[in-house]
Amino acid sequence: MGITFSTSSGPLRALDGVSLAIRPGEFVSLLGPSGCGKSTLLRLVADILAPTDGLITVAGEVPASARRRRAFGFVFQDATLLAWRNAEQNILLPLEIAADARDPRQRAQRLLELVGLAAFGGAYPWQLSGGMRQRVAIARALITEPQILLMDEPFGALDEITREYMNLELLRIWDATRTTILFVTHSSPEAVFLSDRVVVMGTNPGRVKLDLHVELPRPRDPTMKETVEFARHTAALRRALVGETRPA
Ligand SMILES: Nc1ncnc2c1ncn2[C@@H]1O[C@H](COP(=O)(O)OP(=O)(O)OP(=O)(O)O)[C@@H](O)[C@H]1O
Ligand SMILES: [Mg+2]
Structure with missing residues (x-):
């Protein structure tokens, strides 16, 4: 190829x-x-x-x-989060694009827990460290359950x-x-x-x-x-x- x-x-x-x-x-x-x-x-x-x-x-x-x-889920070098959305809303973005409405908030919460940010769903990108932002980006990439x-x-x-x-x-x-x-x-x-x-x-x-x-x-x-x-x-x-x- x-x-x-x-x-x-x-x-x-x-x-x-x-x-x-x-x-x-x-x-x-x-x-x-x-x-x-x-x-x-x-x-x-x-x-x-x-x-x-x-x-x-x-x-x-x-x-x-x-x-x-x-x-696929894609994670880039910088977290590329939307500044006007909190962590949970950033994670939910791919589901909104896919018009997938199966228990979105429970899924976002499970992923926040998976990436160790259970208490940070309401935090905005500017309130998170670089490592935390990258974890939100990983959760966002996982929300569509990619292979x-x-x-x-x-x-x-x-x-x-x-x-x-x-x-x-x-x-x-x-x-x-x-x-x-x-x-x-x-x-x-x-x-x-x-x-x-x-x-x-x-x-x-x-x-x-x-x-x-x-x-x-x-x-x-x-x-x-x-x-x-x-x-x-x-x-x-x-x-x-x-x-x-x-x-x-
Ligand atoms: N859309 C494009 N049009 C023209 N050239 C491109 C395009 N995308 C990448 N290239 C060229 O292809 C080569 C490979 O680029 P690529 O971005 O895949 O490298 P990389 O290994 O990811 O590098 P880095 O470690 O710097 O990110 C480079 O020479 C780049 O300039
Ligand atoms: Mg590259």
Whole structure:
């Protein structure tokens, strides 16, 4: 599968020969330098873009029909909450768009509990910390009960402690919902800590360089980051990334 964009400076091969199969319930991270096509790949899966060659199937169907079933939830780098709506109203937005009226407030409350914000349904985005806003964004993505959660650098803007905490929270939520997760990050340790598989991508053209199975037991614990096994995984990712990140 591939995609070529036409730009003012000619055709740009953003992804070339990408072939990935993701199993239901799997946690897969995409890791790679800026411009290697990570966000493009998420947009292809979500049917925001179409491939110029090859095809994509999501749970056995084309992305367009998966999108009509609302199989996806999308979480972006910044929480993109609407400032004039409180947390509960932000979480309910996808249901309003879908005109889905099945017990919306109970569902919002369950999700607020799931993301650890049970008491914050009435809080507005400006009253929440960055980590809390990101949790509202995760709850909003989960309200349509998606099969696949697409997360594009969701914790990139958080400090290290909050990020580690959010990593644990995400694993807990993933365990509770059994959603398939496709997660974009620039951090090798984050990718190893979270994932079943880490896909390393390279640029010019955007392509897959390594598909690494993470052989660490679950549940994951932050102290695992100090183990030789963990270092072995991050070293393999670094070796795959090098050459891409070295200055020309
Ligand atoms: N709609 C578009 N039109 C033209 N070029 C595009 C378009 N979208 C992305 N590109 C180009 O495709 C390449 C891949 O972009 P993409 O945003 O997927 O990279 P990325 O891996 O997500 O990078 P980053 O880590 O910086 O977010 C880049 O060279 C980008 O300029
Ligand atoms: Mg991107």
